[in-house]
Amino acid sequence: MKPSPSEIEARVLSIVADALDQPAERVALDSSLVDDLGAESIDFLDIVFRLESAFGLKIPEEEIWQGSFDGVGDDPDAIAERLAQLKARRPGFRWDRIPARPTRSDLPRLITVGTVVEYLEKRLSEGAASPE
Amino acid sequence: MSARRRVVVTGAGVVAPAAPDVPGLWKNLLEGRSAVGPIRRFDASAFPTRIAAEAVAPSGGPASVLERELGGRGRIWDFAVEAASQALAAAGLAPRGPWAASAGLSVATGMGTYGHAEVFGAAAAGTARGGFDGKAFAEELRIGLLPHAADRQSPGALAARLARAAGIGGPLLASMTACAGGTEAIGDAFRWIRRAEADVVLAGASDSEIYPMGLASFCLLGTLSRRNEEPARASRPFDGERDGFVLGEGAGFVVLEEREHARARGADILAEVAGFGSACDAWRVTDPHPEGLGAVLAMRRALDDALLSPGDIGYVNAHGTSTRGGDRVEARALGEVFGPRLGGVAVSSTKSMIGHLTVAAGAVEAIVTALSLRDGRVHPTLNQELPDPECEIDTVPEGARRVALRAALSSSFAFGGQTACLAFVRA
Amino acid sequence: MKERRAVVTGLGLVTPLGPSLQATRSTLAAGRSATAPATLFDASPFASALAGEVRDLDARARFRVSKALKLCDRRTRFAVCAAAMALEDAHFPAGPSDDLGVAIGTSGSDLGAEELSAALARADDPALAARDTAAFGEAALGGLNPLWLLVHLPNMTSAHVAIQLEARGPNTTVMTGWAAGLAAIAEGAAWIVEGRADAVLAGGADSAVHPFAFAAFEQEGLLSGPSPLVPAEGAAVVLLEERETALARGARILGEVGAHSLAAGPRLAALAAGARPAPSQRLERHAGNLLAAHAPAALVLALVEGLSGPVAAVAAGPAGEASSLLILPPDGAARSAA
Numbered sequence: 001m002k003p004s005p006s007e008i009e010a011r012v013l014s015i016v017a018d019a020l021d022q023p024a025e026r027v028a029l030d031s032s033l034v035d036d037l038g039a040e041s042i043d044f045l046d047i048v049f050r051l052e053s054a055f056g057l058k059i060p061e062e063e064i065w066q067g068s069f070d071g072v073g074d075d076p077d078a079i080a081e082r083l084a085q086l087k088a089r090r091p092g093f094r095w096d097r098i099p100a101r102p103t104r105s106d107l108p109r110l111i112t113v114g115t116v117v118e119y120l121e122k123r124l125s126e127g128a129a130s131p132e
Numbered sequence: 133m134s135a136r137r138r139v140v141v142t143g144a145g146v147v148a149p150a151a152p153d154v155p156g157l158w159k160n161l162l163e164g165r166s167a168v169g170p171i172r173r174f175d176a177s178a179f180p181t182r183i184a185a186e187a188v189a190p191s192g193g194p195a196s197v198l199e200r201e202l203g204g205r206g207r208i209w210d211f212a213v214e215a216a217s218q219a220l221a222a223a224g225l226a227p228r229g230p231w232a233a234s235a236g237l238s239v240a241t242g243m244g245t246y247g248h249a250e251v252f253g254a255a256a257a258g259t260a261r262g263g264f265d266g267k268a269f270a271e272e273l274r275i276g277l278l279p280h281a282a283d284r285q286s287p288g289a290l291a292a293r294l295a296r297a298a299g300i301g302g303p304l305l306a307s308m309t310a311c312a313g314g315t316e317a318i319g320d321a322f323r324w325i326r327r328a329e330a331d332v333v334l335a336g337a338s339d340s341e342i343y344p345m346g347l348a349s350f351c352l353l354g355t356l357s358r359r360n361e362e363p364a365r366a367s368r369p370f371d372g373e374r375d376g377f378v379l380g381e382g383a384g385f386v387v388l389e390e391r392e393h394a395r396a397r398g399a400d401i402l403a404e405v406a407g408f409g410s411a412c413d414a415w416r417v418t419d420p421h422p423e424g425l426g427a428v429l430a431m432r433r434a435l436d437d438a439l440l441s442p443g444d445i446g447y448v449n450a451h452g453t454s455t456r457g458g459d460r461v462e463a464r465a466l467g468e469v470f471g472p473r474l475g476g477v478a479v480s481s482t483k484s485m486i487g488h489l490t491v492a493a494g495a496v497e498a499i500v501t502a503l504s505l506r507d508g509r510v511h512p513t514l515n516q517e518l519p520d521p522e523c524e525i526d527t528v529p530e531g532a533r534r535v536a537l538r539a540a541l542s543s544s545f546a547f548g549g550q551t552a553c554l555a556f557v558r559a
Numbered sequence: 560m561k562e563r564r565a566v567v568t569g570l571g572l573v574t575p576l577g578p579s580l581q582a583t584r585s586t587l588a589a590g591r592s593a594t595a596p597a598t599l600f601d602a603s604p605f606a607s608a609l610a611g612e613v614r615d616l617d618a619r620a621r622f623r624v625s626k627a628l629k630l631c632d633r634r635t636r637f638a639v640c641a642a643a644m645a646l647e648d649a650h651f652p653a654g655p656s657d658d659l660g661v662a663i664g665t666s667g668s669d670l671g672a673e674e675l676s677a678a679l680a681r682a683d684d685p686a687l688a689a690r691d692t693a694a695f696g697e698a699a700l701g702g703l704n705p706l707w708l709l710v711h712l713p714n715m716t717s718a719h720v721a722i723q724l725e726a727r728g729p730n731t732t733v734m735t736g737w738a739a740g741l742a743a744i745a746e747g748a749a750w751i752v753e754g755r756a757d758a759v760l761a762g763g764a765d766s767a768v769h770p771f772a773f774a775a776f777e778q779e780g781l782l783s784g785p786s787p788l789v790p791a792e793g794a795a796v797v798l799l800e801e802r803e804t805a806l807a808r809g810a811r812i813l814g815e816v817g818a819h820s821l822a823a824g825p826r827l828a829a830l831a832a833g834a835r836p837a838p839s840q841r842l843e844r845h846a847g848n849l850l851a852a853h854a855p856a857a858l859v860l861a862l863v864e865g866l867s868g869p870v871a872a873v874a875a876g877p878a879g880e881a882s883s884l885l886i887l888p889p890d891g892a893a894r895s896a897a
Contacts (some may be wrong), residue, residue, distance in 0.1 A: 022886060040416045041457075044858040045354060045705040058701070105457075111697070178696030236821075241734075243668050243713055249689050251675065254770075256685035258676035266601040269672045270770040274604055276775065282877060285667040285711075288736035296879055303821035304880060305742060310714040316731060320746075323753065344692045345699070352705035354879035356819045402768035410755075412661065412730035414721040417630055417709060429657065429727060433755070547709065548718025550730045 002124050003055075005117075012117050015050045019043055029114040030092040044108070051116070057123060076101055086110070139325045141402040142315045142394050143225070143387035144499045145218025147211045147337075149380050149486045150312050151186035153218055156505050157496075160485065161511035162532040166364035167486045168378050169376055178246060181356040183363040184342045184489035189214045198227060201297040205280050206245035209290055209453035211383035211492070212338035213237035215293060223387035223399060225425055228299035236302040236330040237295045238321040240313030240337035241287040242491050247278045288336070294380030309453075310546035312410070313337055313382060313516065314494025318421035321388045322554075326495055331393045336385030339491035343462045350379065353418070355455055365515050369452035370459050370527050371519030377453040380487025384495035386502075388468055401559040406440065406539065409433025415491075415551030420458060420545065424465030427451075430551035431469045433539060435545035438555035440539055442470045443475055445555075447540040449501040453482025453488055462545070463523040478535055480528040484514040501542040510535050561803075564645035564771045565748035567886065568805050569649025569798030570640035570663075570859045575611035575791050579644065579873075580863060583846075587860070592845045594789045599768045600672065606782040611791025611847025615836030616640060623723050629711050632671075635716045637794035637852075638764035641722045645760060645798040645817030648874065649810055660756035662747040663717040663796070664739025664851045664893050666876075669769040670711055680702035696816040716764055720796075723750070728756040735821070738761050739763060739851035740795065741858070741884050745819035757804050762796035764850035779877065791847030793853035797862070799816045813862045813884040815870060823881035830883045837861040 003011070009029070010081045022038045033039040033047075048059050087095055090112075098110060099106060144154050148294040151157035152456075160167065165531065167185040176182040189210040196366035217314045224232050232482035283289040303324055310314050313483045314337035315406030341350065347365035350356050360364035367378045386402075392400055411429035413421040421424070451462055467474055482497050489496055504510050509532055516529030543553045572579065575593035576586040588595065594611050602608035619637040620627055621643040626841045631639065642661070646653070679685035680700035689695070709715060714732040721730050729750055733743040740763015747761030767773075767790035773782065781788040813825055818830050838855035842849070849856055854874035861870045866888040 019629070038624075040419045042353070042418050042630075042709065043626070045352070049705055050572065105460075129802055174692040176692070176696065177754065179700065198834055244710065246670070248692070248695070250877055251670065251731065252689040254672070254688075255675040255679050256689045258672060259680040259685050262680075264673045264676050266672065267771075269676060270601055270773070273603040273672075273770050273774045277774050277778055278777075281778050285771060285775050286736050287734040288666065288876065288880050292876070292878040292880040293734060301822060301824055304732065304735060304823070305746070305821055306739075306880070308713050308732050308734045309717075309730070313714075324685065327749070338886070344695050348703065350707035352698060352703060353708060354705075371724060410655075410729040410731070412718065412721040414655070414725050414727045417627065417715070417718070417722070427729065463641040472586065480787075485651065498787065503667060531618045546714060546718075548715050549721065550714060550718060 005121060008120050009117050011054055012113060012120065015054060016113055018049060019047045019050060027113060029112065029117065031113050032094065032109055033111050034109045035094065035097055055120060055124065137326050137328060137390035139322050139388050139405045139501050140394050141386050142389045142399040142501065143219040143223025144402060145215040146384045146496055146499060147187050147189050147214050147223060148496055149187045152188065152190040153255040156330050156501065161500065162216050162509060164512050164531055165485060166514055167367055168363040170363060171204055171342065172282035173342060174231065175248025179346065179351055181349055181351050181357055182360045183366055183378060185378060187211065187319055187382040189389050191429045198297045202293055205284050207340050208338050211296065212290060215336060215338065215385040216334060216504065219385040219387050225387065227297065231332050232299035234302040234330060235300050235387060236304065236324050236333040237291055237300045238290040238295065238333055238335040239373035240317040241290050242305050243308065244287065245284040248279050253476050254438065261277040272352045280427065282333040298334065300334065300403060306525045308491065308549040309552065310548060311490055311493060312544040312546040312550045312552040313491040314496065315498060315542060315544040315552035316410060316494065316496060318386060319410065319496050319552060319554055322405045322408050323391050327387055328531065329354055329476045331390040333383060333388045335383050335529060336383060336390055337492040338383035339489060339494035342379050342381050347379065358453065358504050367454045367484045367487055368515035369450065369454040369484050369513055370463065370520060370523040370525060371516050372520040374454045374459060376455055378487040382496060383453055383456050383487050383492050386499060403505040404557045404559050406557045407555035409436045409437055410552040412551065413547055418547050420461040424461040424468065426549050426551040427462060427465035427543065427545055430553040431465065431543060434541060434553035440555055442473055444539045445541055446513040446535050447504055448477055448479045449540065449542040450479050450481045450482050451543050451545045452478065452513065453481060460522045461559065463525055466525055474525060477526065478528050478533060479511050479525045480511055480513045493551065498542045501540050505537050505540055506555055508534055512522050563752050563754060564802040565799045566802045566805050566889065567797050567813045567862060568800050568810040569651060570863055571644030571648060571678040572856060572859050573613055573616060573637045573641050573797045574793040574849065575613055578613060580859065584863065588843060594847045600770055604771055605773045607787040607894065609615045609787065609789045611769055611789055613637060614794055618647060623728050625648055627719060627722065630706060631717055631719055632669060632710050633766040633792060634665055634794065635719050637792065638716045638796065639720050639723050641764065641794035641796040642726040642760040645796045646724060648712055649798045651758065651795035651798060655725035655727065657727045658757040660747065660750055660759040661717045661720045661726050661730045662733065662759055662761040664763040665713055665765050666734065666851045667713050668713055668737060669766060670771055671707065672770050674737055675709060675774060688748045721758060722768040724760065726760065728759065730835040735880040736852050736878055736884040737853065738874040738880040739824045740855040742821055742882040744797060744855060745821060745882060745884055748816040748819065751799055751801050759793050759799045760796050760856040761799055762794065764794035765852045766792035767850050768792050770811040770839035778802035781836060791842035791849045792857060793849045793852045795852050797859065812825055812889040814866050814889055814891065817885035817887045820883040821882050823875065823879060830885055831871040831873055834869040836880055837872040838872055850872035858886065
């Protein structure tokens with residue numbers, strides 16, 4: 001049975017807190033995995049693995065992160081434009097920490113707990129989950 | 133203050149992808165030939181990366197003297213025995229000869245050799261009844277254990293047994309700083325000779341991760357190129373379209389010798405080892421320090437140790453794995469060390485042609501660097517098609533190049549942040 | 560240039576007898592033994608199930624960046640804790656240092672029986688994965704923790720020590736079998752004498768309480784007979800410093816590194832002659848064999864009691880690897896400064 005949005009959120013918060021060894025109260029939807037919670041590249045691999053196990057999904061590498069930047073490529077203007085769109089959608093995020101002209105390597109910093117929850121809600125509503 | 137003892141390379145041996153010896157490897161590199169192809173050793177169809185640079189240990193030849201005692205323990209040992217034998221033969225030193233009793237051995241190897249069924253037969257038994265059954269795992273492992281398990285599990289055993297087979301009775305060291313290991317093994321040998329712990333040291337490294345579990349573990353870390361349809365174009369260090377490294381395998385060994393000792397016996401001298409430096413990023417587990425701090429420290433320490441300045445260096449044999457992040461950081465570190473002189477330094481990556489030999493990479497690449505100094509030629513970096521503005525270095529894209537070289541560096545950097553660099557000068 | 564000398568200024572120890580130097584000494588003084596049938600895994604299939612296991616170690620308390628704990632196997636946790644203890648014991652200033660090196664010796668690796676089984680558990684036919692690499696590929700790529708390699712790579716032991724203690728000096732993982740830990744101390748001392756580092760955390764860390772090690776030992780016949788090998792685990796790390804630097808900061812000097820050898824045979828014996836041996840055999844009777852950490856642990860136990868004369872530590876392994884080290888009492892100048 002598909003988990004409810006609050007169940008998804010609770011599980012994700014718990015997995016992220018566990019993988020990044022952070023106390024629960026430090027992990028909020030708007031928390032940047034990198035800037036607020038100290039994630040490095042391998043932590044993203046770890047989190048994906050734990051999500052796959054917890055939700056019975058196969059999560060193709062990178063798909064969970066590309067969401068915000070699908071099709072944008074390396075063009076700085078395209079990145080800046082997409083950034084403006086995201087800012088409008090996510091007012092609670094700490095945009096002041098992101099450079100005005102970010103490059104591709106800055107993008108992982110935009111990934112939040114909320115990014116992950118949104119992705120899972122989308123996948124699970126597509127009926128892609130297998131029973132646990 | 134007494135004059136510093138100087139250290140030279142009097143012999144070298146390799147087993148490398150598509151090359152069973154040093155002349156074969158050097159020829160391939162100068163001709164810009166890629167040794168990368170589809171994996172043939174096992175069925176890799178279920179893996180996201182299905183390409184590698186496989187090597188074959190030749191049979192017969194100088195290794196037969198040593199292999200009797202060291203055979204039956206897997207490919208890593210076979211590569212080591214062959215490369216070490218070639219190095220000794222090139223140096224004109226017979227195993228168990230009079231030189232050996234006071235000579236040293238410095239080796240770096242991978243994390244051990246296991247049979248696939250040996251390990252996964254046990255793993256399957258451990259899961260047969262649902263949950264984890266540790267007793268069944270242990271029982272199956274006991275029963276399925278292949279011979280020489282203690283030797284295969286301990287990298288140090290290769291060093292000890294090789295020393296004994298060759299009659300080497302001086303200092304013995306086995307180390308394993310992962311991808312920096314090969315460089316370090318030669319650096320440690322160099323240090324022994326410089327401080328008179330030995331006059332002759334056999335030094336090198338051997339490794340292979342091209343087996344199902346090895347391939348799986350690197351695939352899972354997301355570090356391997358997936359350009360399966362075009363294997364020869366997959367390894368493209370510093371190029372804008374790089375997407376990860378390609379596994380290679382093999383071994384490289386050198387004979388290092390105190391310079392006067394070598395000259396007195398009329399040995400051929402390939403190049404001189406002038407300095408060694410090493411460090412640790414102490415930053416993250418796999419992400420390199422963004423400024424390449426560990427790499428900068430290793431290179432600067434090697435230069436200082438060699439009493440050289442960046443302006444003396446005409447060639448750097450880079451670590452250059454072809455990963456997005458690693459190459460970018462290395463380019464940054466080179467910029468920091470060389471400053472405005474960077475444009476005058478040729479930088480090529482051997483990994484562009486033979487892949488990443490993991491622990492053995494540093495040893496094979498040190499030999500390539502020595503050959504460059506001997507011949508005044510540097511090999512190209514293959515697959516330089518799209519410049520990366522974050523990697524503005526001269527990667528010798530056009531093909532092998534003649535360079536009047538006086539001194540060169542060979543660098544290696546590891547997961548975990550360990551870094552190592554050797555400085556060579558023309559003999 | 561004045562000759563540089565390497566001295567010992569700090570000690571850290573984790574053994575089956577106790578998760579610290581103090582606890583280990585108390586248990587030894589009380590004559591208690593810590594060897595018992597293994598609990599870390601089911602060793603009943605083997606000829607001997609006796610092991611020496613570390614208990615009650617609060618590794619978290621010693622990890623500056625606790626996120627790394629998930630990547631640290633037992634020997635790495637022991638190494639970080641023992642290294643942190645050595646720095647604390649020496650009152651060494653905390654914080655990043657380009658001149659602090661790390662040299663740790665260890666022997667084989669535990670590959671993680673439970674993780675490997677879990678990787679195959681989801682396959683329809685786990686036994687097929689043991690024979691068929693395509694089946695294996697599917698199982699492993701879906702079911703194995705992607706961080707597996709990082710947990711079990713031996714060089715990560717000294718890497719984690721460097722990360723946690725912010726040490727950017729030279730860094731190596733020595734793997735000359737049971738001789739590795741002592742060899743690491745010898746290497747660390749050499750770095751100091753050569754001017755490559757001013758301080759080095761050096762020693763051994765190992766854990767042989769897992770099925771891979773037991774299976775190999777049994778194959779060698781080491782687990783049979785009246786006095787079988789008792790595989791154990793632990794870590795022993797010393798802080799080495801350049802002598803003038805140590806004196807200048809008012810460090811207490813426990814001893815000075817004298818001759819050392821990475822060779823077997825006559826050089827080994829000559830080195831040890833006339834010196835008090837470190838209590839390796841006593842340690843083994845009570846705690847089992849700590850492998851690469853054993854000789855360093857015995858050395859630490861000898862040093863903590865104060866030296867009136869030289870002490871020799873010797874390590875030798877089954878494949879013929881060997882290392883030996885002589886520690887001299889601190890000389891007059893060092894003693895009066897302490």
